[in-house]
Amino acid sequence: MRGLGRLALRRPRAIVAAFALLSLVLGWGATRLQLDASVLALLPEGDEVTELQAEIGRTFGTDAVMVALVEGEVYTPEAIEALRGLTAALARAPGVTGVTSAANAQRMEDDDGFLLIEDLFPARATPEQIAAARAYLESSPLYRGGLLVAEDGSSANVVIEVDAEHDSEAVVAGIRQALAQEWEARGLGDTYLVGGQLIDGEMRQTLAREMPLLGGAAAALILLMLFLNFRSLRGALLPLLAVTVGLVWSFGVLGWIGEPLSTMSVIAPVAILAVGSSFSLHLLGRFYQELSHGGGKAAAIEKTLAETGLGILISGLAIAAALCTFVLSGMPTVRTLGLLTAGGVLGALIATMLLLPAVLTLLPAPKRAMDPESPGAIRGLLAAVARFVDRRRYAILGVSAALLVLAVFGATRIVPNTAVIDYFNANSPLRTDYARVEAAFGGSSQIQVLVEGDLGDPATLQAMLDFQEAAGRIEGVGPVTSIATILRGIHHTLTGEEGLPTTREGVAQELLIYQLSGDPSQISAFMTLDSRQGLIDIATASASTSVMRRIQNEVEAAAATTLAPLAELSYTGSSLIQLAIEDVLLHDFLISLSLAIVLVIVIDSFVRSVRAALVTILALLFTIALQYGALGYLGLPLDLSTMLLGALAIGVGDYAIHLTVRYMEERRAGQAPEAAMTTTLLSSGRSILFTALTLGAGFAAMIISEFVPIRTLGSLMAFTVLSVGTASLTL
Structure with a gap:
């Protein structure tokens, strides 16, 4: 870490020039970016x-x-x-x-x-x-x-x-x-x-509109928090310099490799802004503290990187590793989000460790440097926290255990729902259109049944008709159409009778009469020429995935007693594709959360013992349990965004590393454990407090999104980072 400080002091202009050139080259790639907010971008590959x-x-x-x-x-x-x-x-x-x-x-x-x-x-x-x-x-x-x-x-x-x-x-x-x-x-x-x-069109327009809007709102709120912390315009603007590098690099690389932006990409600018600014916040906080204690600018830069730089590096690597778990997803939109956020965080981390010290070297030292340990309301608050934690440690653990039990119970009440229609507000014009069409037509989504068998056999066709009638009685199912529907109409016209022909010859003859008189494409749309494959279209409601799954199960049960004994059936359609998306997301949720936990433990163990890393993870898991408990109690579904919540929280919530690094520094200086912890809380505690406020403000910007999952994610992430900050300062 000291080597980075010396490099920044010796070659500041070269570092600034290198960052400017690299940002220009990579940033040019951002002009090649394209939007793909279609539902197809949500589909799992190879499903x-x-x-x-x-x-x-x-x-x-x-x-x-x-x-x-x-x-x-x-x-x-x-x-x-x-x-x-x-x-x-x-x-x-x-x-x-x-x-x-x-x-x-x-x-x-x-x-x-x-x-x-x-x-x-x-x-x-x-x-x-x-x-x-x-x-x-x-x-x-x-x-x-x-x-x-x-x-x-x-x-x-x-x-x-x-x-x-x-x-x-x-x-x-x-x-x-x-x-x-x-x-x-x-x-x-x-x-x-x-x-x-x-x-698709609504999602694309919303994405194009909200990406700059949410990014701008997040930047404004983060800038406000930084100004309140450092009480200077320079202290507020310098972190945004490092974050801008991360944004330019990540979006530029995405453009150069030809990956399009998708629906969930709207999260990326907010996440990079919030997380990236926290690195600079810790570095500048320590830099100003060293200056306030009488150190020179060069010495302050070198000591800041030597002591605080390790915590920033480990924290940044842990966050990037946690976000990289999204790249393993089977869904392109989640992979793109992982590439963007992990790349942006790494870019902001590199800029914080190299570019920011170089810029500080070139700028004149501030006339007045803020000392986080100086008397004031925040110092008084942190001192009170230190006393409270020391005196009420068992009460804190008891309350935390009770909250954990309540959270776990609440999490059992969560119901998954990844239906795309529910991404939009209930009173939106799009949802209104869907409600009106479904009320009149009976459905706006679809289940398709591929029938493979002898469709020239009257018994098979009658079983198909029986299945259609049984499916039509299912709640949430609209019109059901197949070759049997057309043949029944032909038979009714020719004979005046309801039903179907009773012989193979009758089936073939009536179909031939229709093909000679009408449009053959109406037959080929539901049956192949060799009569070995047929298609049944089932209109269904565009409802939650739990309703879709119930409809799917009842449709398959109806088929089991009618058509399935005579033909081989396969199921697809827009309704089932949304269920496939949900299944992939549940799988990705478990994989990304588990892998994020392991990676953070491994990376944190480089600077602390494995036991200390496990303590940090337990604090993070406690907060995640509160997240998902809140989902259950509030009746919020487990959807595309909330399934990403756990891994995001693991990544952005590793505050305790900064406490540990500062505590180890004070212990090396000869302080007793209690005194070292008090000093740590009064110094790094301020940075952690404002990191939580800064991250919370950044993610809170997503509350203004028109996408329901994005809005939910923003509010829950704001809750999460504030909870993790509280847990880090107390637990």
């Missing part, structure tokens, strides 16, 4: 559910689906013409590959053993023709149940297939423009839109 959905897309030619709901009296000539114009306008919108609505739906009629297929609503339909079309929609097995138009005629659904690779914001903008011009502008009613592209 079977995700791969099965891709296979279904290739086999059946399915695209991503969005659903628009138009409200108003549908069964009028004006509304039908508007719906026809809307359907045509949507078909021309960027990225749209197909549109299905009542305006382009078709009617099947028997024509002496052949199917006559024509438009359900003829051009410029009369009231009588509209009434006849309504009767068909309400009675046909293909459409009844409000599939395209609500049974009371108060709304209509428009199913929009879109290219998943097309820019989501352009897709949504084109669809919204068509809805506004072709329906809302005519005064017919309101419109609502749901779908993955809508969520």
